[in-house]
Amino acid sequence: xxxxxxxxxxxxTAETVRFYTRIKILQPAVKKDNGYxxxxxxxxxxxxxxxxxxxxxxxxxxxxxxxxxxxKNQSAxxxxxxxxxxxxxxxxxxxxxxxxxxxxxxxxxxxxxKKPDKGPTGxxxxxxxxxxxxxx
Numbered sequence: 783x784x785x786x787x788x789x790x791x792x793x794x795t796a797e798t799v800r801f802y803t804r805i806k807i808l809q810p811a812v813k814k815d816n817g818y819x820x821x822x823x824x825x826x827x828x829x830x831x832x833x834x835x836x837x838x839x840x841x842x843x844x845x846x847x848x849x850x851x852x853x854k855n856q857s858a859x860x861x862x863x864x865x866x867x868x869x870x871x872x873x874x875x876x877x878x879x880x881x882x883x884x885x886x887x888x889x890x891x892x893x894x895x896k897k898p899d900k901g902p903t904g905x906x907x908x909x910x911x912x913x914x915x916x917x918x
Contacts, residue, residue, distance in 0.1 A: 783821045792829055799829065805842065807832060807849065839869040890914055 785803075789796045802808045803819065808829060810819040828849075835845050844865045851858035894910045906912055 783826070784818065785821070788821045788826055788829065791826060792833060794829075794833065802829060802832060805846075807842075807846065838866065839873060840865060841869075844869070 785796045810821045848858045900909045
């Protein structure tokens with residue numbers, strides 16, 4: 783099956799299929815007569831797995847590690863559990879940082895709504911940002 787057929791079946795772009803082929807997560811056979819890559823049902827299943835894993839927050843490196851176990855007929859489950867715990871911890875930290883950023887933005891909106899517009903000077907570009915007071 784051709785790249786476009788795989789892409790259509792999985793609802794992704796052809797470039798997505800090509801990307802995972804370039805980084806060797808997918809390794810389709812190459813037709814000798816025309817050099818086209820020939821994807822199999824196994825390739826489709828593998829890419830479906832990759833797309834599902836990406837939606838769960840696994841990185842390409844994580845997925846490569848998981849697939850290495852599967853390719854050796856070893857259970858990837860212990861690795862998957864370890865990795866998802868690490869990704870969850872990272873996501874929780876990013877969430878906390880995002881909440882802090884939202885709070886700073888809300889303080890800025892409140893402060894700036896009471897300040898006048900000013901033109902730039904030699905020492906200042908925008909007084910709103912430069913005079914922003916953070917309640918740390």
